[in-house]
Amino acid sequence: MTDTTVKIPDAAIRRRMLREFWFYFSQNRGAVIGLVVFALLVLTAILAPLIAPHDPTQQYRDALLVPPIWQDGGRAGFLLGTDAVGRDMLSRLIFGAQYSLFIGIVVVAIALTGGIVIGLVAGFFGGWVDSVIMRIMDVVLAFPSLLLALVLVAVLGPGLTNAMIAIAIVYQPHFARLTRAAVMGEKAREYVTAAKVAGAGNLRLMFRTILPNCLAPLIVQATLSFSSAVLDSAALGFLGMGAQPPASEWGTMLAEAREFILRAWWVVTFPGLAILVSVLAINLMGDGLRDALDPKLKRS
C-alpha cells in the first residue's frame, strides 16, 4: 500500500503561519501604525550620522537656548532650537534614538535569555528546584522595579551599562515565570512523551522540543519589556543614574533641561515627546502581536 499523505515542506508551513500571523496583525490598525513608527525609529537610529544636521555634542556658543524655527528668534540652522549650551536639539534627538533602541535590545536580550533558561529549568524539573527558583523570583518581584534598579545602579555605579544590567535583572523574573508556566503546560503533552521515548536528552527536550511551543507569550512580553526598558532607562537617566551627560539619551537630556522648564519649553518638551512616541509605538505593536498570537482572542 502506498502512503497517501502529502508531506508539506517545513518552509511552506512556516510561510503559511507567517501569512496567517500577518493577516491577524494587519487587521489591527493601531498595530500597523506602531510598526511603521517603530520602523522609522530604527531607520533614524541607523542613519543618524547621515540625517542629523549637526554633531550632537557640538556647542554653538553664539546660539544658546535658541527657540524652534517657527517661534520668534528661531534660527534657520536649528529646526527645533538649541539647548542651554548651544547644542542642536534635533541632532541630539536623532542620536538619542540610537540609545533607546540599543537599551531596549540589550535589556530584552539579557532578560529574555536569563528568564528562559531559569524558567525552563524550574518548569522542566519541578519539585524543590522549582520551589527554590520561584521563591527567589518572588523576592525580586517584591521590589518596585524602578526602586530595585536604582539601588542596583547605586551598587554597580551610575552609567548606561550598569543601568541596562540593573533593568534586565529586574525584568528577568517575568520571563522566568512565563516560561515556567508554559513549560508546565506543555510538559505533559504527547509530543514531549514521544520525544522522550525516542531517546531525547533533557537539554534537547527543554530547548528543541518544548521551548518553540512556548514562544508566543514570550514574544509579547519581550515587546512590552522593550517599551518598559526605554521608559525605565529614561527615568534612570532623568534621576542622574543612567547614561551620563553629555550623552544625548532622552532621559538624560530631560534631566539637564529641568532648570529651564519655565524659560525654554522646547528643551523639555521634545525629548519627552520622543520617549512617549517611541514607547507608544512599541506598545501598539505589542497589543497587535498579542491579538495575533493568542488563539483564544482570534476567534472572539
Add this chain to the structure above:
Amino acid sequence: MFRFILKKLLYLVPTMLGITLVAFGFIRLLPGDPVLLMAGERGVSPERYAQIAAQLGYDKPVWQQYLHYLGNLLQGDLGNSLVTKKPVLNEFLALFPATVELALVAITIATVIGVPVGVIAAIKRGSWFDQVSMTTALVGFSMPIFWWGLLLIILFSGVLGWTPVSGRISLMYFFPQVTGFMLIDSLLSGQDGAFASALSHLILPSIVLATIPLAVIARQTRSAMLEVMGEDYVRTARAKGLSPRRVIGVHALRNAMIPVITTIGLQVGVLMAGAILTETIFSWPGIGKWMIDSISRRDYPVVQSGLLLIAAIVMIVNLVVDLTYGLINPRIRHK
C-alpha cells in the same frame, strides 16, 4: 477560609527572609569597605575602625552578622541615618504619611475615573468613545511620568499660575500634625485657606501619579467586562427579560470587578515606583524623594532600610489584595 489565610501567610515567610537577605547583602555588595560605608567617616584610625566594626558586629562571620541584623530588625532597630544621625525608622514614619496621602489620592482618582470609563467602553464596544478612551489609555500607559509632571508644571504653574511648583503646603500655614495627612490636618487646624493651599499643592502630583494606574485600570475593566458579557449567566439574565441596566450593573459588573480589584491592588508597586519620580519632580517630602536623596548622599543605612520597608509594604498590600480576592471570589472561598 482560615487555612487559606494561614497558607498565604506561610508563603510570605521565605519571601520576607529573601528581602532581608537582599537588604543585608546590599551593603556588602557596594564597592568599598562596608564598615567605612556604614560609619560614613573619612580618615578613620585603626582603633576607631576596630571600634566601629565591633559596634556594628562586622568583626564576626557573615552568618552571625546576618542573624544579628535580623535580631535588630525584629526589635525595630533599622540603624541610624549617616546624615541626620536619627533612627531610620523614625525618619521613615515621619515621611511615610506624605507618600500615603499622595498615593491614596492618586489611586482614588485612577479608580473613580478608570472603572466607569472601562465599563462604558466595553458596553459601547467599537464606538468613538471606546476608541478615544482606549487610545488615551494607551498613551497614558506609555507616558514617561517625569516628563508629564514637567509639562503640567509648565502649563499650570508657569503659564496659568494656578498651582504652586513644589512642597505640600504654603509656608504661611503652620499647624500641628494630627493624622500626617495634610488635607485632613489643614481642615482640623481651622485656618482660612489652609485646606485650599494643601489641595493646590496635591493636585498636580496626584494627577501625575494616577496616570499609569488610571490607564491600566481602564484597560483592565474594559477587557474584564467584555469577557464577562460573553458568559452564559449574562445571556441568561438578558434572556429572562431583565433590564440592560440590571444585567450590566448587577450580573456583569459584579463579576468583572473581581480581576479589576486585584489589578487596583497590584498598582501599589507601580505607585511606589511612580512616587520616586513624582516626589522628585514636585519636591514632595515623602519616602520616594527620601530614597533618591539618600542614594545620592550615599546614606546607605537609609537606602538599605528604605528598600526593606518599601518591599515589605508592597508585599503586605499584595497579601491583603490576595485575601480580598479570596473573600469576594466564591470559587476560591469555597475550595
